[in-house]
Amino acid sequence: MISAEALSTIRTVAYGAAGIVCAGYALAALLSPAPETLPHWAPLTAGIFIAIVIFASAFVAGPANTAASLDESYREDQRTAAVFGFWGAIGCGVALWLLDLGGAMQLAITMTFSSGVFLLAHVVLELRGRM
Amino acid sequence: MTLINHLTRHRTAAGLTQAQLATAVGVSRKTINTVENRVFIPSTVLALRLAAALGTTVHDLFELETSEMEHTP
Numbered sequence: 001m002i003s004a005e006a007l008s009t010i011r012t013v014a015y016g017a018a019g020i021v022c023a024g025y026a027l028a029a030l031l032s033p034a035p036e037t038l039p040h041w042a043p044l045t046a047g048i049f050i051a052i053v054i055f056a057s058a059f060v061a062g063p064a065n066t067a068a069s070l071d072e073s074y075r076e077d078q079r080t081a082a083v084f085g086f087w088g089a090i091g092c093g094v095a096l097w098l099l100d101l102g103g104a105m106q107l108a109i110t111m112t113f114s115s116g117v118f119l120l121a122h123v124v125l126e127l128r129g130r131m
Numbered sequence: 132m133t134l135i136n137h138l139t140r141h142r143t144a145a146g147l148t149q150a151q152l153a154t155a156v157g158v159s160r161k162t163i164n165t166v167e168n169r170v171f172i173p174s175t176v177l178a179l180r181l182a183a184a185l186g187t188t189v190h191d192l193f194e195l196e197t198s199e200m201e202h203t204p
Contacts, residue, residue, distance in 0.1 A: 004159050004160075068154075071158040071162050073159065073165055073166075
């Protein structure tokens, strides 16, 4: 049986890993002279992988522990992280538009960057709450 | 709005850890910690559950800062 605390830890680690992959991909695409050579499947694969890990962990933890790990402070953190992701997307989109990298590049970087910001913001908020 | 809470005092008086109180009211330990540290304001339902778990009332656990209460009509 996985406790609510352990499930929250698993979820936080998973969010952090996927967030690093997404943000890292966005940064690599921005800095690379040949972004089309980057593994475009990496962010999606990371997302699917952590979804499986979190779902399986929640299944083992059971409904009571899962509900406890998804309590009102988690939902508050999720809303706050979404705000960071939103403004990260706006800022990134504007910055890339000014750099004039082209629509496809702009979309790819903005999407993965905002996803990374959302996930990593979640991690920071969770860790802040535990201290 | 400044919320003062006496959750830590009541929890320790009851001999409970944050984890134990969290389990008793069905939330994560992080939630209890953030409430105690005034980072997170609990919902009414959670406040009532905390009071019930600690054998006290919501008013004993939480109160508004005095200066704000003086301005309350």
